[in-house]
Amino acid sequence: MSDTRDSPETADLRAALAASRRRESWLSAATDVITLMLLAEDPHDVLTLVAERAREASGADHCSLLLQHMDGSWRIDVATGLAADQVRGSLVEPHRHSVRVAVTGRPFTLEAGSSTPEELAPPFRRFGAIVYAALAQRDDRPIGTLVLANAPGGRSFDDEDVRLATAFAHQAGLALALTEARAAEDRLAVYADRERIARDLHDLTIQRIFAAGLSLQTLNRRLGASDPDLPAAAERLEAVMDELDAVIAEIRTTIFDLQLTADQEATSTRARVLREASRAARVLGFEPSVRFTGPLDSLVGGDTGAHLVAAVRETLANAAKHAGATRVDVVVTVETAPETTLTLDVLDDGGAPMPRWRPSPRTARQGLTNLAARARELGGSFHAGPAEDDWGTRVTWRVPLTP
Structure with a gap:
């Protein structure tokens, strides 16, 4: 064995x-x-x-x-x-x-x-x-x-x-x-972001609602006069309604910002625009107001989204150069009729409006030249100059979207 x-x-x-x-x-x-x-x-x-x-x-x-x-x-x-x-x-x-x-x-x-x-x-x-x-x-x-x-x-x-x-x-x-x-x-970042949003609601949105309320009070007194100016009252009422629409858009943007997940933030064009606005606060000294209208994330992405984000960055950098600006409004609009277009409007209240920009090979405003080039690349248009009331500067960047 x-x-x-x-x-x-x-x-x-x-x-x-x-x-x-x-x-x-x-x-x-x-x-x-x-x-x-x-x-x-x-x-x-x-x-x-x-x-x-x-x-x-x-x-x-x-x-x-x-x-x-x-x-x-x-x-x-x-x-x-x-x-x-x-x-x-x-x-x-x-x-x-x-x-x-x-x-x-x-x-x-x-x-x-x-x-x-x-x-x-x-x-x-x-x-x-x-x-x-x-x-x-x-x-x-x-x-x-x-x-x-x-x-x-x-x-x-x-x-x-x-x-x-x-x-x-x-x-x-x-x-x-x-x-x-x-x-x-991550929790601290969330708390900081929520604190920023709360500050924006207090400093921007609530103040605009308060101003709208004062306008309605004034309008009420005028309508109660013995001989009310009805055309002027109608014009004032329409202005208040426009302001309240803008406030509603701001609140919707804030709600979206609060609900955004990390994955959505990485890919969302809307979130990238908001991030650029938040970063611009460091040089502006205040948080710009941002509003969105239309189906931005569903229609804008890829190269167009990248150009939009770059355009927001450059227009805000341009607004930071205007002395005395205390407010900057960023409005991003997607329209689907009669044509599908993407429009970026940036309006600041700087006391010294910028002269109307015109393309020139010798222009010193390289940032505006880049904005115009981005618009041309996408088949769109670009305008920069005094605001409608000649107080402050308005920049408009518009490009067509493929349905």
């Missing part, structure tokens, strides 16, 4: 191969976590993947993440595998082994029955072998503990398991901290 037992050399080779596969599995798990960290917006998604991949890489029956919350409490927020539903959401007291590992950063392993009930948190008393590995700290404050566990009577964890779990937990903690920092940065 032949002896089928491996030689010492073969046994060592098998052990080395198994250890190599284990390290490869942990490395793959760490790569997955880092990749998700670059893509995920929700830290909980990263936590869930950390637990799932750690359990798969270690071959453990259970993995959970014990995390410290802002109020100082410790809770098992994520659990996967054996008894996950019974463990998830449990609170853990600060004196337990699992919490001390997070605070000290030193890993700890134990077998069933080798620790007193007082040291072992109740959620983990149902398991056999356990490994605790600390997640990386954040701002000198512990994040939490990665817990690997097997069923009673299952495989014990060796030193290599502890070392690999500790390295993985450290990387996972860094990934989580970066994801949370990015989420906090």
